[in-house]
Amino acid sequence: MKISYSNLIKDFRFLVIAILTLFATSCQATTPPITIKRLGGDQSMIYVEKEKKYLLLPVEEAMPEARVDMIVDNQLVSGMNVRLAREKVDYFVPVELTGINPKSLVFQIKHIPDTAICWRTIDLSDEFDTTNREKFRPVYHFAPLYGWMNDPNGMVYKDGIYHLFYQYNPYGSMWGNMHWGHATSQDLTSWQHQPVAIAPDALGAIFSGSCVVDKDNTAGFGKDAIVALYTSAADRQTQSLAYSVDNGASFVKYDGNPILTSPKPDFRDPKVIWHEPTKQWVMILAVGQEMQFFSSFNLKEWTYESSFGEGQGAHGGVWECPDLIELPIEGTDKKKWVLLCNLNPGGPFGGSATQYFVGTFDGKEFVNQSPTLTKWMDWGKDHYATVTWSNAPDNRHIAIAWMSNWQYANDVPTKQFRSANSVPRDLSLYMQDGECYIKNQPSDELKALRAESSKKRSFKVSRDYNIDNIIGSDAGTYEIEMTVNNKDAEFIGFKLFNALGEEVDVCYNLIEKNLSMDRTKSGEVSFSKEFPAVTLAPIQPGTEMTLRIFVDKSSIEIFGDDGRYVMTNLVFPTEPYNRMSFYAKGGSYNVNSLQMHKLELKNTTH
Numbered sequence: 169m170k171i172s173y174s175n176l177i178k179d180f181r182f183l184v185i186a187i188l189t190l191f192a193t194s195c196q197a198t199t200p201p202i203t204i205k206r207l208g209g210d211q212s213m214i215y216v217e218k219e220k221k222y223l224l225l226p227v228e229e230a231m232p233e234a235r236v237d238m239i240v241d242n243q244l245v246s247g248m249n250v251r252l253a254r255e256k257v258d259y260f261v262p263v264e265l266t267g268i269n270p271k272s273l274v275f276q277i278k279h280i281p282d283t284a285i286c287w288r289t290i291d292l293s294d295e296f297d298t299t300n301r302e303k304f305r306p307v308y309h310f311a312p313l314y315g316w317m318n319d320p321n322g323m324v325y326k327d328g329i330y331h332l333f334y335q336y337n338p339y340g341s342m343w344g345n346m347h348w349g350h351a352t353s354q355d356l357t358s359w360q361h362q363p364v365a366i367a368p369d370a371l372g373a374i375f376s377g378s379c380v381v382d383k384d385n386t387a388g389f390g391k392d393a394i395v396a397l398y399t400s401a402a403d404r405q406t407q408s409l410a411y412s413v414d415n416g417a418s419f420v421k422y423d424g425n426p427i428l429t430s431p432k433p434d435f436r437d438p439k440v441i442w443h444e445p446t447k448q449w450v451m452i453l454a455v456g457q458e459m460q461f462f463s464s465f466n467l468k469e470w471t472y473e474s475s476f477g478e479g480q481g482a483h484g485g486v487w488e489c490p491d492l493i494e495l496p497i498e499g500t501d502k503k504k505w506v507l508l509c510n511l512n513p514g515g516p517f518g519g520s521a522t523q524y525f526v527g528t529f530d531g532k533e534f535v536n537q538s539p540t541l542t543k544w545m546d547w548g549k550d551h552y553a554t555v556t557w558s559n560a561p562d563n564r565h566i567a568i569a570w571m572s573n574w575q576y577a578n579d580v581p582t583k584q585f586r587s588a589n590s591v592p593r594d595l596s597l598y599m600q601d602g603e604c605y606i607k608n609q610p611s612d613e614l615k616a617l618r619a620e621s622s623k624k625r626s627f628k629v630s631r632d633y634n635i636d637n638i639i640g641s642d643a644g645t646y647e648i649e650m651t652v653n654n655k656d657a658e659f660i661g662f663k664l665f666n667a668l669g670e671e672v673d674v675c676y677n678l679i680e681k682n683l684s685m686d687r688t689k690s691g692e693v694s695f696s697k698e699f700p701a702v703t704l705a706p707i708q709p710g711t712e713m714t715l716r717i718f719v720d721k722s723s724i725e726i727f728g729d730d731g732r733y734v735m736t737n738l739v740f741p742t743e744p745y746n747r748m749s750f751y752a753k754g755g756s757y758n759v760n761s762l763q764m765h766k767l768e769l770k771n772t773t774h
């Protein structure tokens with residue numbers, strides 16, 4: 169073969185050029201997508217060169233909050249407080265970058281030293297993994313996919329869909345950066361996570377509030393618009409409005425915000441209802457330790473009407489998250505107005521709880537019929553910020569509560585998400601000794617969760633009686649229904665427990681007339697000294713008593729005597745409680761019926 173030197177040189181040149189081009193392109197491909205510049209004084213800038221879906225921020229919960237401002241084309245578009253990791257990364261939170269098409273994208277970060285680990289771990293990604301990593305994530309209670317949740321708020325039903333909005337921090341699993349998170353459901357048990365509904369703005373964070381369906385277009389945003397009223401929380405708290413004309417898919421903030429101001433520092437959580445007799449909107453606001461009533465014809469202009477609270481009920485802390493509903497009294501054709509009033513601290517077992525008042529309301533003023541009584545809605549430690557769905561079908565009044573307590577909500581042993589809601593409950597009133605009380609019944613939809621059931625023959629308990637395997641207990645999600653007939657016992661009790669000796673003790677004390685739940689040995693309890701506790705509900709013991717008990721991965725809700733007394737408590741067992749043992753003291757009793765249902769979420773989306 170004849171070798172041409174000139175050709176060889178040409179080929180060699182070609183090869184060199186090819187290699188250089190390849191090298192240049194590969195260099196381009198590895199150009200750092202983010203550049204971090206230190207500005208001194210614990211301030212830094214992150215230049216984002218390349219657009220991906222998310223900027224992933226590393227969080228270390230034990231650290232103080234850093235300020236992260238997002239600047240798009242020289243404009244501040246959002247700011248958040250993030251516990252950026254300094255020594256170790258607990259988890260990442262995503263800042264959404266989709267939809268922004270910037271010429272320049274810069275994050276300005278304050279209060280983070282140059283040595284912090286976050287500078288080596290901040291990343292850009294097209295993925296944010298929300299696969300569950302938590303053993304305590306509930307199965308049939310709503311919890312956010314990631315991040316922090318407190319109050320359920322703004323709940324509204326429209327066209328077959330239950331909308332649940334909630335106090336949400338997408339930038340960490342502790343309280344802060346309040347947004348309205350959003351989820352929807354057709355059956356009150358399986359929830360579809362939706363994008364954030366309302367995000368903070370220059371007027372402040374988005375605190376709790378409510379939604380109404382404006383059927384007569386009183387506000388002028390359109391017939392059947394969903395109108396959200398919420399608190400804009402900055403140095404002061406003011407009330408703002410946003411509306412949705414696409415069934416809650418997106419909200420537009422009203423350009424006349426804020427619509428209601430006050431010199432009072434605690435001025436929040438607007439609940440708005442339509443008062444048919446006076447054909448006007450009524451807003452109830454929590455103001456320090458009272459509730460204030462306002463009226464309006466168009467949802468935008470509000471007139472002060474009255475205040476309620478002085479000398480009424482419990483005042484161990486601030487009043488928050490009001491609701492006003494007209495409930496039927498069972499067995500009669502009468503109705504009464506009920507004012508729900510969440511209180512923190514000052515609950516019966518410390519911290520947060522829901523009290524209520526029963527009385528009359530004429531569109532201007534609420535009058536409590538029993539001013540000397542304090543009435544509690546739930547006798548556990550983890551039932552707060554209870555409010556009801558607006559516009560619920562079939563005249564239902566469906567309530568849901570945040571299943572936590574401000575005493576330890578930020579410390580419960582989960583990281584990927586924090587907090588869940590109670591199961592939904594249908595409310596009505598019943599009379600006892602001339603007084604009107606709320607009955608909380610688990611919403612009927614919960615029966616659809618029953619996947620497998622077992623029924624025991626009736627048995628007598630004079631010392632103890634064991635059930636070795638609760639159906640559904642391998643997953644830790646079950647319901648127990650039972651009817652107990654007392655003979656002469658002074659204490660009727662049972663324990664739910666696991667092989668590690670972790671247990672929850674539930675007991676009727678027929679001498680003191682109460683039902684107790686003891687979670688002092690329930691599993692992980694040491695994260696807060698306020699957590700190990702025994703909670704008590706007063707009862708009116710008859711010879712027959714019924715209980716429905718809902719157990720999920722980290723909660724127990726007990727409904728006694730058809731919802732006449734309820735107790736909601738968090739528990740964090742290392743393994744599910746899979747056994748049950750009944751005991752009696754001072755006499756014996758019969759368990760006339762005992763049914764166990766394994767609970768499963770069928771249309772699972774979370």
Ligand code: FRU
Nearest residue numbers: 319335375376437488489553
């Ligand atoms: C109740 C509450 C509300 C407030 C919200 C802030 O838990 O304190 O009063 O709107 O939480 O997240």
